[in-house]
Amino acid sequence: MDFKDYYATLGVAKTASEKELKQAYRKLARKHHPDVNPGDKSAEAKFKDINEAYEVLGDPEKRKKYDELGANWRMYEQAGAGGPGGGGPQQPGWNVNFGGGAGSGGGGGFRTMTEEEMREMFGDADPFSDFFHTFFGGMGGGAQEPGGRGRGTRSRPPRQGRDVEQEIELNLEDALHGTTRRFSISHDGAARTVDVRIPAGVGDGSRVRIPGEGEHGTSGAKSGDLYLRVRLAQHPKFERKGKDLYVPVSVPLTVAALGGEAQVDTLAGKSLRLKIPPGTQNGQVFRLKGHGMPTVNHPDQTGDLYATIGVQLPRDLTAEQRRLFEELSKTGV
Helix, strand or coil, rough: CCCCHHHHHHHCCCCHHHHHHHHHHHHHHHHHHHCCCCHHHHHHHHHHHHHHHHHHHCHHHHHHHHHHHHHHHHHHHHHCCCCCCCCCCCCCCCCCCCCCCCCCCCCCCCCCCCCCCHHHHHCCCCCCCHHHHHHHHHCCCCEEECCCCEECCCCCCCCCCCCCEEEEEEHHHHHHHEEEEEEEECCCCCCEEEEEEEEECCCCCEEEEECCCCCCCEEECCCCCCEEEEEEEECCEEEEEEEEEEEEEEEEEEHHHCCCCEECHHHHHHHEEEEEEECCCCEEEEEECCCEECCCCCEEEEEEEEEEEEEEEECCCCCHHHHHHHHHHHHCC
């Protein structure tokens, strides 16, 4: 059994503050979390090492005892692995007072991980090494609870499985009409396919819940849920703002000046006729009621479509057109 350098595991100096320890732990835990590295045994082992290191260094009492142990850890192990009252000789000037360990009389007070923390991080597996159990959790018989009571293999109450979140990209048409997507979901090495109906009207950042498709619960408890977080892809023509849609519409200069009609495309694929009044200005906006996005679970409640006019100027003028424009310019228009 080798001495574990918990400071090196977290990549911090021995003088690191509590804040620096927490920052280092969170960064490494996110990087090596099993959810981020599915099936990667080395990442899983690294994740356990990181949590074990922070379990010690993140607790002031445990960190103090770990620092006191230092290079003397092998002497302590050879002294009988019993700590105070364990029958082994103690080295002069070396304080081996591990409260809560075997033979200590239960006088310790360091914090042990809660059931929720254990389940959250490691499921049913033992997350700690032999080194940790030897020096921080009692000798020989597994980790000890404060008071000298052996923890051993604890029966855990039923725990509901954790919820899982996954991103899904949709185009604007899918959000308008709703769509069905097929997902492959893996539980405990067994994969199954699930067809998920995405309701019409979902917006960017919306979450769609699929009950029971998250992580499995323990001891017969129900599974968590799967949440699909929607990300809408940018549309080349339409812009969405809440339930409303915006679309550019080009009209000839003559129509903008004299009035007429323009064709407006909708996201649903229809074409609408928009009446253009005389003197319509470039950038003027017209509302077409009820042609926007539907409301989730209320398809009869829809937003509006806004047409933004872009006046189209002629590129090449005939001699007659130029003469007319020159005449028009003399009026100050």
